[in-house]
Structure formats: C-alpha cells, structure tokens
Amino acid sequence: MKRLLAVRTSSFAVVILITFIVMSCGGGGDGTPPPSIVYSNATLTGTWMVYDLGPDAISTSMKFDGNGSMVEYYEMNIDPPLPYPYSVQANGTFTILIGAPASTITGMLTSATTGVFTPIAGTLKKIMDLGACEGTWSGTLSGSHSESFTIDVENTGTITGGGGGLATPYGGKLFCESGHATGILTTSEVDELSRIKFFTGTVVSGATVTISGDYETNGPGGTYTLVK
Numbered sequence: 001m002k003r004l005l006a007v008r009t010s011s012f013a014v015v016i017l018i019t020f021i022v023m024s025c026g027g028g029g030d031g032t033p034p035p036s037i038v039y040s041n042a043t044l045t046g047t048w049m050v051y052d053l054g055p056d057a058i059s060t061s062m063k064f065d066g067n068g069s070m071v072e073y074y075e076m077n078i079d080p081p082l083p084y085p086y087s088v089q090a091n092g093t094f095t096i097l098i099g100a101p102a103s104t105i106t107g108m109l110t111s112a113t114t115g116v117f118t119p120i121a122g123t124l125k126k127i128m129d130l131g132a133c134e135g136t137w138s139g140t141l142s143g144s145h146s147e148s149f150t151i152d153v154e155n156t157g158t159i160t161g162g163g164g165g166l167a168t169p170y171g172g173k174l175f176c177e178s179g180h181a182t183g184i185l186t187t188s189e190v191d192e193l194s195r196i197k198f199f200t201g202t203v204v205s206g207a208t209v210t211i212s213g214d215y216e217t218n219g220p221g222g223t224y225t226l227v228k
Helices: 002-024
Strands: 045-053 058-065 069-073 084-088 093-098 103-109 114-118 122-126 135-143 147-153 159-164 171-177 180-186 195-198 202-205 209-216 222-227
Touching (some): 045 171, 045 180, 069 093, 103 122, 180 202
Antiparallel strands (some): 045 058, 058 069, 103 114, 114 122, 135 147, 135 222, 147 159, 159 171, 171 180, 180 195, 195 209
8 A cells, every 4th residue: 555655646746747847838737838929019119220131231220119100210311300100010010111202111020129121131139238339439431431530339329429530529329239230420520421320330349349340421431440
C-alpha cells in the first residue's frame, strides 16, 4: 500500500508539474494560445525611425500622437504643413497619407514597437530612448561641401546648440536606434546649408561613438561623420 501510495503521489506531482509548465508557456488548460495584440491608432504613438528603404538604405523619422495624426516629420521639406493623417487597423495594417497631393504609405505593425512598410522594403522601429544620441558631437561634411561644426544634442534628441563653420543658431533632431541614426540639422545659413538631412546613418561604438553616412541639402549632398 505504501509503495502504491508513493507511486500515485509521484504521478500526481508529475501531472501538476506538466500543468504548471503548460500554463507558464502561455497556454490554457484547453490548449488555447495567448491572445494576440489588438492594434489601434494608439499603438502608433511617439517617435519612430524608418530605415532600409530600398537600395539606398535611407532613414528618416516621424512622430505620431496616438490619435490618428503624424505631428512631426523630420525631412528636408514638408509640404503642406503637418499634421498628416494615419490609421491603424486591429490586425496591425496601417495607412499614412503624406504631402499634397497625398502619397499613401502602407505597412503592418508586427509588435507594439516594430513594423514593416509594404510594398516598398522598409523597417519601422519605435525609438525607445530619445536621448540615445545625447551629447556634444564633432561633425564634418565631405563631398559637395566641406565644413566642420559641433552640435549639442539633449536627452529628447533635440539639437539645441553648437558652432563651428556653419552659421548659428542651430536646431533640429538627431536620433539613434538599433545601430541606425537619422536626423536633420537646421542652421542660420542663407543657402542650401540652411537644412542638412542625415538620411543614412550607421552608429559604431567604441572608445568614441561615430555616426557616418550620407547627407542631403536643397542643393548638392555628400557624406558626413559625427564623433562623440
């Protein structure tokens, strides 16, 4: 009897253990999988980076209010003025209308912080740390322009100051996320260097942090390097 009781007790413990493992993995007792995310306009909120769009691997960033409006778009030229409307369906598919006449951008959210653009190749990633590029950066432009400058970036990604070979004051944004960087620098220059878009950017960390890539202006462009 003692041996039989021991066997039954051991079997019961195994059943309890298996049940605990199944429930810990997210399944219910009836094998039902955990519920999936129900997306909405509120999912697309905050500042997001877009990168790897097409063969040029360009990057850009934009800010959404969570209520159906893109309220900031960090690009060279914005026409007409913001906001731009967007909508997110329950399955994660989204549509953004940009510019006038409106260009329709479509894609799908794959989580609360990631998504893809379709049919063009592009990755959408929420910027989790707006201050990842915080600090003072020494910059150089090469190619069509040859300038050296410094920029000060605060913990919201906002460029608040700097100096060097470009007319001040400065403004704009610089964001870093998952090894990518993008941003726009506004200056007090009266020519094409009044707006400089960092439209590709690779972040390399070490004893110093370096961002390098291509820039564009309302005239000729080239390559840039930022070092902190």
